Amino acid sequence: MAAKSVLCRFSSPKRAIFQQGPLSIARLSNSSGKGKSPSNDTLFTPLILPLKEYKNETTELTRARLLYQSRKRGMLENGLLLSSFAAKHLDEFNEKQLSLYDKLINEPTNDWDIYYWITGAQPTPEYLDNEVMKMLKEFVKNENRTSRLTQPDL
Template structure:
């Protein structure tokens, strides 16, 4: 009799496991779901991001800044996509391409991610961008390369 009483004390109640309790909505939507795309994409009429001019910035300093900025976006998905792209392509870019990539980095994280992965069409200002097209090819990862955040040197 004593054993039965002890078992009942540690055994969970069937009421606690009931599925009739209301479920709470998950505040953290999974990326690439329609709800996440809708919630995180900037509206079509959103103003262009304000540009921070850096007159006289040497090309090597710009390249180093872009490497850092591509790693520290705020979302892991964008960090991984942009930092691996920067590691592979920034060294061979000329000044014009670096400036275009710099302008792209001014855009919101999720917008860049969804433009690169083809979930959303980019606005007219990026429709003909060669850098964004290269980023799309990089995002497809047709070689099935395992990517990780690059080391800072």
């Protein structure tokens, strides 16, 4: 039985498919047991998982959680960029901005998507194109050439 396509589904009535792109695995098995390279028509359609709700969380606790989550990303590049951004801006954010930042760093299931959006390599999805994303994109440009080789101290 040849595998022709792979579809990743996380059922959530609140979310919809936000992009399609090439399948990112090297080989698919077919009935003969030999590997088969995926063709261009093989698509992976990631879905966005619903945000975990933190009930009765104070604003200060939200800031602390987001600072920690900004530091502990799945890839070093995002950890450096997001932790530096969070250290600089989280204390200034109001509750709406904190919510937008929480959505930005916690809803997408692929860290590479976040990286490509904030660096401008790919267009930002409409639902994430907001004031916090604009601030983050401006921060990533690093026009003052600030060193960001390590995460800021806590």
